[in-house]
Amino acid sequence: MKLVVLVKQVPNTTRVKLDPKTGNLIREGLESIVNPDDLHALEAALGIKEETGGTVTALSMGPPQAVDALTQAIGMGADKGILLCDRAFAGADTWATSLTLSRAIRKLGEVDLIICGHQAIDGDTAQIGPQVADWLGLAQATYVKEIEHLTPADPDKPGKPGEIIVKRRLENGVERLACQLPALVTVIKELNQPRYAHMERLITACTDKADILVWNAADIGVNTCDVGLEGSNTHVIKTFTPNFKRQKEILEGSRQEVVAELFDRLKKSDTTLSGKFQGRPS
Amino acid sequence: MKKSDTPVKIRSNVEDMVRKTMKDFVDKEVIPIAREYDEQAKFPDHLFKQLGDMGLFGIRYPRDAGGSGGNTTLYCIAMQELARGLMSLGATVAMQCLMATNGLYLYGTPELHERYLYPALKGEKKGAFQLTEPDAGSDLKAVSTRATRTADGWVINGMKTWATSGPRADFHTVLCQTDPSKGLKGLGFFLVPSDTPGFSFSKPFDLLGTRSSSISEIYFSDCHIPAHHHLGQEGQGLSVLLKILAEIRIMTASLALGLHRAAMDDSVQYCKQRTAFGQPIGNYQLIQAKIANMAVNLEAGQLMVDKVTHLIDNGRSCLNEASMAKYFTVESACAAADEATRIFGGYAYSMEYSVQRYYRDNRFLLYGGGTHEVLQTTIGREILSK
Numbered sequence: 001m002k003l004v005v006l007v008k009q010v011p012n013t014t015r016v017k018l019d020p021k022t023g024n025l026i027r028e029g030l031e032s033i034v035n036p037d038d039l040h041a042l043e044a045a046l047g048i049k050e051e052t053g054g055t056v057t058a059l060s061m062g063p064p065q066a067v068d069a070l071t072q073a074i075g076m077g078a079d080k081g082i083l084l085c086d087r088a089f090a091g092a093d094t095w096a097t098s099l100t101l102s103r104a105i106r107k108l109g110e111v112d113l114i115i116c117g118h119q120a121i122d123g124d125t126a127q128i129g130p131q132v133a134d135w136l137g138l139a140q141a142t143y144v145k146e147i148e149h150l151t152p153a154d155p156d157k158p159g160k161p162g163e164i165i166v167k168r169r170l171e172n173g174v175e176r177l178a179c180q181l182p183a184l185v186t187v188i189k190e191l192n193q194p195r196y197a198h199m200e201r202l203i204t205a206c207t208d209k210a211d212i213l214v215w216n217a218a219d220i221g222v223n224t225c226d227v228g229l230e231g232s233n234t235h236v237i238k239t240f241t242p243n244f245k246r247q248k249e250i251l252e253g254s255r256q257e258v259v260a261e262l263f264d265r266l267k268k269s270d271t272t273l274s275g276k277f278q279g280r281p282s
Numbered sequence: 283m284k285k286s287d288t289p290v291k292i293r294s295n296v297e298d299m300v301r302k303t304m305k306d307f308v309d310k311e312v313i314p315i316a317r318e319y320d321e322q323a324k325f326p327d328h329l330f331k332q333l334g335d336m337g338l339f340g341i342r343y344p345r346d347a348g349g350s351g352g353n354t355t356l357y358c359i360a361m362q363e364l365a366r367g368l369m370s371l372g373a374t375v376a377m378q379c380l381m382a383t384n385g386l387y388l389y390g391t392p393e394l395h396e397r398y399l400y401p402a403l404k405g406e407k408k409g410a411f412q413l414t415e416p417d418a419g420s421d422l423k424a425v426s427t428r429a430t431r432t433a434d435g436w437v438i439n440g441m442k443t444w445a446t447s448g449p450r451a452d453f454h455t456v457l458c459q460t461d462p463s464k465g466l467k468g469l470g471f472f473l474v475p476s477d478t479p480g481f482s483f484s485k486p487f488d489l490l491g492t493r494s495s496s497i498s499e500i501y502f503s504d505c506h507i508p509a510h511h512h513l514g515q516e517g518q519g520l521s522v523l524l525k526i527l528a529e530i531r532i533m534t535a536s537l538a539l540g541l542h543r544a545a546m547d548d549s550v551q552y553c554k555q556r557t558a559f560g561q562p563i564g565n566y567q568l569i570q571a572k573i574a575n576m577a578v579n580l581e582a583g584q585l586m587v588d589k590v591t592h593l594i595d596n597g598r599s600c601l602n603e604a605s606m607a608k609y610f611t612v613e614s615a616c617a618a619a620d621e622a623t624r625i626f627g628g629y630a631y632s633m634e635y636s637v638q639r640y641y642r643d644n645r646f647l648l649y650g651g652g653t654h655e656v657l658q659t660t661i662g663r664e665i666l667s668k
């Protein structure tokens with residue numbers, strides 16, 4: 001099977017701080033990590049490779065230092081890494097990012113399964129996976145918590161595609177879904193426990209022997225006006241931490257008086273709660 | 283835009299990647315369980331196995347010997363991170379990567395490699411390094427464990443003590459005297475598997491620090507071993523030891539850096555949270571001075587360790603530099619742990635916070651790799667001899 005995993009290098013958001021004046025992320029001294037959900041995607045791909053054979057290609061878009069995400073992926077067991085690195089890719093929204101990634105996947109030729117984390121911790125959009133599937137015209141299953149069954153396409157039976165059966169985590173339950181390969185799945189952390197990089201593989205991944213390619217816009221055949229900031233349909237105007245201030249007030253009186261007063265206030269206030277209070281408390 | 287005719291090569295820095303991987307491992311797997319395992323004096327076997335699966339034990343050995351193709355620099359980076367999480371784990375792993383396996387790697391036969399070295403590098407077998415005796419440590423002339431030649435091998439008799447992993451190891455690299463009349467020239471290393479008849483050990487010691495590591499007295503009573511279990515040529519024991527002595531000392535210095543880092547990280551975090559007289563204690567200059575001293579010594583120690591590992595990796599002799607680094611980093615780590623207990627105040631006196639563990643564990647570093655009384659003597663003597 002030919003598997004592709006999308007990996008993103010992100011700031012470790014447990015330590016993220018925003019500049020209160022500019023609203024920009026303070027990147028100085030910030031540690032970069034592989035997006036946690038992407039590690040689950042990698043683990044899933046490596047597990048499939050170990051069971052059915054094939055290759056795992058890790059694909060990332062980012063600045064030169066994003067190569068660290070690919071090095072880690074190879075350290076964990078991926079066969080190959082591709083870094084989409086071009087100034088033209090900078091400032092991309094999810095539309096332009098997914099276009100760029102999908103063009104790179106197209107360049108890779110036939111792919112059986114694309115696996116991605118369901119969202120990145122720095123953007124939290126959960127749009128990239130579905131959009132890549134859409135650009136490539138592939139079936140997709142999102143929020144996958146379990147890969148129940150996977151049948152690769154049988155080369156001796158042309159015309160009979162492979163199949164994947166997954167369980168998706170929904171808000172109120174689990175959905176069991178089957179789709180034909182090639183397909184794209186986005187995964188959540190319940191799926192597995194990612195392994196750590198093996199030292200030998202990691203050390204080799206830092207040398208010229210590592211199979212890591214760097215592709216620019218021309219390599220994947222996109223116009224620079226279609227990618228990066230120029231190709232983006234949305235633009236971030238400002239990022240800020242919402243300033244929530246509690247406006248506390250203590251109601252005084254007997255229990256009945258306080259509850260009645262509270263109830264009246266809620267009813268009069270312009271909140272969604274007020275519509276639900278139809279009667280007085282007994 | 284042209285296609286990239288000449289492929290662009292972008293590669294990660296291997297030292298950064300090893301540190302990042304080990305830091306991630308320690309943050310996720312070691313730190314959350316460190317207190318429990320220390321309190322119960324229990325060794326985290328599952329982590330040892332996991333590190334074996336990660337190829338860590340072979341980090342300083344070449345690939346053709348079953349290693350991961352790294353070097354001393356990468357080994358020491360890994361030890362710094364492990365010691366930051368749990369000194370007992372760091373010390374045990376350090377032993378497995380270096381002293382317990384190096385003689386076997388250099389002088390073991392292919393059969394011994396197959397039986398002991400490769401499984402040890404995978405974490406399937408545990409090794410120990412038996413050098414210290416009740417009356418012999420830095421004074422190697424006093425080693426009294428005897429190896430006596432027989433028709434088909436050797437017989438080992440004697441007693442060792444203070445070896446990390448001693449009672450839990452599957453095999454032991456044991457320093458023995460083959461001919462007392464030759465003194466240091468009579469020393470030799472021997473591989474003794476734990477299943478050799480005549481091998482036994484005492485109840486593990488109740489330790490002040492590194493409580494998760496397992497240390498006891500080890501007894502060899504007429505332990506017959508085959509001839510090829512003699513690691514190196516007869517009388518070459520001292521040179522076998524000297525080959526890795528600088529590395530042993532810089533490994534110990536690396537463990538000290540890890541403990542120092544842990545004490546400082548905890549202190550910095552605490553200084554920001556704990557308030558006194560209406561403000562975080564980090565706002566007070568005397569606390570800032572403590573943090574500054576910790577940071578300066580940590581930085582200086584890191585530079586010393588980096589220099590020595592670089593020299594070792596380039597085949598340069600640097601025993602005195604390694605001794606200086608060990609002496610400085612361990613004293614600094616002890617001071618950092620002490621200052622951390624002062625910053626934490628009464629809470630450092632509670633078993634609930636890790637600083638008490640750093641304060642206890644740092645004592646281990648004072649003795650392993652040479653006492654500081656001996657090191658100061660050798661450093662001074664070496665300088666004066668020039």
